[in-house]
Amino acid sequence: MAMNSRIKIQLIALLLVVFILFSTLTATCCSVKQKNTTYLNRKSKQFFVHINAQNHYDYGFKAGKKYFFIYKILNLLSNFMIKTQIEYNYTKLLENLSIYSPWVVEELQGLSNSTNIEIKKLLNIFNLFTINDGCTVILATGNATKNNETFLAQNIDIKITNIKSTFVRQIYRLLTNIFVVADIQTENYSYIFYGIPVFYEVPLMNGVGLGFGANGLFLTNNNTRYIDEGPGISTYNLERLTMMRCKNISEVQKLWKNSIRSSGRLRAWPHFWDDSTPSFCDKKGDILTIEQTHNYTCFVYRNSTEITKTYDDILWHTNHHQFLDPNLTGSIYPGEKNISPSSFLRAERAVALLEQNYGNITIDTLKEIMRDHKGGTDKNGRDSSDICCYPDKENPYATSLSWIINPQKTILYFAHNTPDKTRYQCIELIDVFN
Secondary structure, X not given: OHHHHHHHHHHHHHXXXXXXXXXXXXXXXXXXXXXXXXXXXXXXXXXXXXXXXXXXXXHHHHHHHHOHHHHHHHHHHHHHHOOOOOHHHHHHHHHHHHHHOHHHHHHHHHHHHHHOOOHHHHHXXXXXXXXXXXXXXXXXXXXXEOOOOEEEEEEEEEEOOOHHHHHHHHHHHHHOOEEEEEEEOOOOOOEEEEXXXXXXXXXXXXXXXXXXXXXXXXXXXXXXOOOOOEOOEOHHHHHHHHHHHOOOHHHHHHHHHOOOEOEOOOOOOOOOOOOOEEEEEOOOOOEEEEEEOOOOEEEEEOOOHHHHOOOOOEEEEOOOOOOXXXXXXXXXXXXXXXXXXXXXXXXXXXXXXXXXXXXXXXXXXXXXXXXXXXXXXXXOOOOOOOOOXXXXXXXXXXXXXXXXXXXXXXXXXXXXXXXXXXXXXXXXXXXXXX
16 A cells, blocks of 8 residues: 555656646747747747856756756655665765866756755756666668768667656656757857756757767676776766767767766766767768777768678667677677667668668658568567567567757757657757757
8 A cells, every 4th residue: 555655646746747847838938939938939839948058057057947846846756756865976976077077067056056956966856867768770871862861860769667667758758849959158059959958958959960869778787797887977968068069070079089988887867878879960961870988989980881881871770889899898799698689680670771771761761760660579560679669578668759860951850759650740940049
């Protein structure tokens, strides 16, 4: 009975979060773009929140004002939904942030001052929505496409194991109905993301057309294997920084090459995306995938055919290291015991479809690839190893939403639900940035 009561309380609290989220953000909704307000883009039918800030402290402060009631409710939830509080490494975490990403400390201070929630409690809130992603990313450009276009496509797969993860998944989807435009004057470029400012931002594109996608890395659960670990800037914050400071693939490569990156088993905020594999596309038609850990990187470009062993102008990635040596990084690998085949089968299916459609890839081709159900363990049905995956006894992951970026046209195609069940909404972003 006590457990049932606890679950009911959690469900009610989560529903309150959803209600307050949208009542807060749409209360000031208008039909024209204004600074630090919410508006509806009538052409795309998509809500946007603009946060224009003088610096990172101001960004955190204004984010706290805009999402004040959301943070307050999440603070209450974090007191009983997180079993292990972050107090044990709070000091060390802030020390690392001060060394490798001091701008994040400024954002936390601004957020704390505007919400009246101390930073230590904010970190507990951040861990409330830490989720495990298992994703598929596909890139095509130049010769691979029918009309010399560039595309980056991503499916977001969320682990569904209990009531909490099920409701987090729904909140995750709801958050995609409101995109945030972050414009920090001390940085180079504004960028669009979905999520909640500072603590859970999923970047999509910046103001000069740099597009983003990423896959989480599944580390081995074999205690006898080596996992590459070390301190540095978290992958999450480095991805945010990339969107603020880079306009093309060349600048992205330099930033990641020269950054000391964190990696390892730690999954507390902001390290919940550490070791993940980011991919980028730009207006010039260049594409890039970066396999990375603390000590190792592999930059894979449109012409890296000696690495990919296939045609130029196509890249793909799932949740294991395809190019780095897994014995050096700690990634899972094909044939490893007690490991789901999902990541390997999705990767095989992705490259097969890219090769099959090579030279004729269009936006419609990409939509069908992201909806594909024929590469998993059941060739005639849906399962957890499909590009558009559904949970089964082998794996609890489910594709929950999807997007496709065309950087040259500054267009985003976004599916707010499982892509095989919904249409891709066409969102022109050029007017949003201007």
